[in-house]
Amino acid sequence: MEESRDPLLQPNNVTESVNTNGDNSRFNLINRGGKNQNFIGPGFPGLKKRGHAVGNRSWIKIEQNGNSKVVELDKATVMRHCCLPARDLRLLDPVFIYPSTILGREKAIVVSLEQIRCIITADEVFLMNSLDGSVVQYKSELCKRLQEEKYHSDDLPFEFRALELALEFTCLTLDTQVKELEMEIHPVLDELAKSISTLNLERVRRFKGHLLALTQRVQKVCDEIEHLMNDDGDMAEMYLTEKKQRNSCNDLYDQVQGNIISTSTMGTGGPTLGMGMVSKSAPVSPVGSASASGSIKLQRAFSNISSHNKHGSLLSSSVTGEPENIDQLEMLLEAYFVGIDNTLNKLLSLKEYIDDTEDLINIKLGNVQNKLIKFELLLTAATFLATVFAVVTAVFGMNFEDDVFNEPNRFNWVVSISASLCGVLYICFLFYFKHKKVFPL
Structure with a gap:
C-alpha cells in the first residue's frame, strides 16, 4: 500500500504531524516581566499548543483504476471535497456507534455498514482506515475487482461496484455470524432440554443476548435497504457517474451555445441601415458555418456521452427532465435485500x-x-x-x-x-x- 497525500487537495489542508518550527518543546516559553508563561497566540496565556495533526484522520483512497493510497485528511477537507454536511461525517466516526446507514448525496454516497465506513464518489472511494479484517478485505477485494474489470466492460458504474462490495461484505459477515451462533446455541439448547441446570440456563441467557443484538443489526441493514428500494428519489440521487456526465454535458452545451452566440454577434456586426436591415456592402456573415460547426461539436459530445451510458437515461433526463431509470440500482439492492432477509429469517427461526x-x-x-x-x-x-x-x-x-x-x-x-x-x-x-x-x- 502506497502512503502519500492527496495531490488534488490543498497542501495547507493536509496537516503534518511534525513541528514545522523545529522546536524541541511543544510550547514556547516567553519571558514577560521576568516570568515565564506558557503562551500560544495573543490573548490565550497558559494554554498548551496543540499538535497540527489534531482532527486529522487516516483514510484509504481507492481510485477507479484500482490504485490505493493512505491519506491524512481533516473533516473540513473531506466535507469540501465531497460536498457533505458535518452530520454525515459523524456517521463515519469510529468513536461513536451508529446503526447501519446508506445516504445518497449530491456528489457522494455515505456508507456505514458494520465495519465498512466509507465515502463513495464518482471517481474514488474514501475508506476509513482501520486494522479490522473486514476493512482490509474490502480494500483488497475492491482494488482487485477494479483492476480486473478495467480490461473489459461492465454495466455497473464505479459507485455501484463499490456499494455492491460493501453490501456483499456486510451480508456475508452477518450471515457468517448467524451460522456460528446457530452452531453454538443448538447443542446448548438440546442439553438444556435434557437436563435443566443453572449452568445451562446461564449459557442460554448469554446466547439469547447475543441473538437479540445480532437481530437488531441485521434488521437495521434490512430496513435500510428496503427504505432505499421504496424511495425512487434516493436511488436516483446515487447515480453519481450519470450526474457527473450530465453536468459535463450541460457545461459543454452552454459553452457551444456561447460560442455560437458570440460568432453570430461578430458576423452581424457590420454596418446596418434603417429598420435593422443589413447593408449590401457589409461583408458576408459566417453565421451558418459557425452554427453548423457548433451543432456538429454538440452532437459529437452528446453521442460520446450516450455511448458510455448503458441504460440510456442520461439524455432523456438532461433534456426533458424526466425521472431517471433506476432499475439497475433497484435490482442490485433487491438481490442483497433477499440475502439479508434470509439471514433475518434464520435469526427469527433461531429465536x-x-x-x-x-x-x-x-x-x-x-x-x-x-x-x-x-x-x-x-x-x-x-x-x-x-x-x-x-x-x-x-x-x-x-x-x-x-x-x-x-x-x-x-x-x-x-x-x-x-x-x-x-x-x-x-x-x-x-x-x-x-x-x-x-x-x-
Whole structure:
C-alpha cells in the first residue's frame, strides 16, 4: 500500500504531524516581566499548543483504476471535497456507534455498514482506515475487482461496484455470524432440554443476548435497504457517474451555445441601415458555418456521452427532465435485500427455537411442580390423620384413674379402632381428591 497525500487537495489542508518550527518543546516559553508563561497566540496565556495533526484522520483512497493510497485528511477537507454536511461525517466516526446507514448525496454516497465506513464518489472511494479484517478485505477485494474489470466492460458504474462490495461484505459477515451462533446455541439448547441446570440456563441467557443484538443489526441493514428500494428519489440521487456526465454535458452545451452566440454577434456586426436591415456592402456573415460547426461539436459530445451510458437515461433526463431509470440500482439492492432477509429469517427461526425450548422447560417445571403439590397434599392429609390419632394417645396419657386401665384389652381395642378410623378417613380423602379431579389416581 502506497502512503502519500492527496495531490488534488490543498497542501495547507493536509496537516503534518511534525513541528514545522523545529522546536524541541511543544510550547514556547516567553519571558514577560521576568516570568515565564506558557503562551500560544495573543490573548490565550497558559494554554498548551496543540499538535497540527489534531482532527486529522487516516483514510484509504481507492481510485477507479484500482490504485490505493493512505491519506491524512481533516473533516473540513473531506466535507469540501465531497460536498457533505458535518452530520454525515459523524456517521463515519469510529468513536461513536451508529446503526447501519446508506445516504445518497449530491456528489457522494455515505456508507456505514458494520465495519465498512466509507465515502463513495464518482471517481474514488474514501475508506476509513482501520486494522479490522473486514476493512482490509474490502480494500483488497475492491482494488482487485477494479483492476480486473478495467480490461473489459461492465454495466455497473464505479459507485455501484463499490456499494455492491460493501453490501456483499456486510451480508456475508452477518450471515457468517448467524451460522456460528446457530452452531453454538443448538447443542446448548438440546442439553438444556435434557437436563435443566443453572449452568445451562446461564449459557442460554448469554446466547439469547447475543441473538437479540445480532437481530437488531441485521434488521437495521434490512430496513435500510428496503427504505432505499421504496424511495425512487434516493436511488436516483446515487447515480453519481450519470450526474457527473450530465453536468459535463450541460457545461459543454452552454459553452457551444456561447460560442455560437458570440460568432453570430461578430458576423452581424457590420454596418446596418434603417429598420435593422443589413447593408449590401457589409461583408458576408459566417453565421451558418459557425452554427453548423457548433451543432456538429454538440452532437459529437452528446453521442460520446450516450455511448458510455448503458441504460440510456442520461439524455432523456438532461433534456426533458424526466425521472431517471433506476432499475439497475433497484435490482442490485433487491438481490442483497433477499440475502439479508434470509439471514433475518434464520435469526427469527433461531429465536422461535429458543422460545420453544423455553416452553418445553416451563412445561417440565410445571409437571415437577404439580408432582410436588400432589405429594405435599398427600403428606398434609397423612399429617392431619396422624394428629387425630395422637389426640387419642394424648387423652390416655393424662394422669387420671379409670377402669379402662385395669383391663389391657380395652386399651388395645381403643388403639386399633383409632388407627382403623384414621385409615378410613385417609381413603375418604383420596376419593374426595379424585372426585374433585385434584390429581388422577
